Amino acid sequence: MHADLQLLGRAVKQAQYRQHRALDSALATVGSTLAQWDALRAIARTPGASARELAAATFQTEQAFGTLVGRLTAQDLVERRPGHGRRIEHHLTPAGERLLKAGHKVADEVLAETFAPLPEPDRATLLDLLQRLNGTVAKP
Known part of the structure; x- marks a missing residue:
């Protein structure tokens, strides 16, 4: 069997689009958007990171x-502090940490529903395949 690469690319994009829409809708219930929650998540993973690093992440x-x-x-969710030279470091405020935590709970529920049609071994295989395709190892 020879996979149609355009069909494969579209299927990956469609799954991502569905996931993003579901996350954005659900995160609205805790007062966030997907972009905001993702930024808070990136800052929490690398406190003190620069805007350049966080934009890439x-x-x-x-x-x-x-x-x-x-x-x-x-919104008092993030604090910017001076770093070395012209670098500005980013840190979560206590309110940002609370919103991030609420967002994690919502995201866990949405993602559980998103991936529910796949049994655990298929999820593990999908993760492995995507990591190989992206040349990465997943980080929480």
């Missing part, structure tokens, strides 16, 4: 991430 441009983190700072 969240698949955004530096400009888009800067706009987003500006909103998060205005």
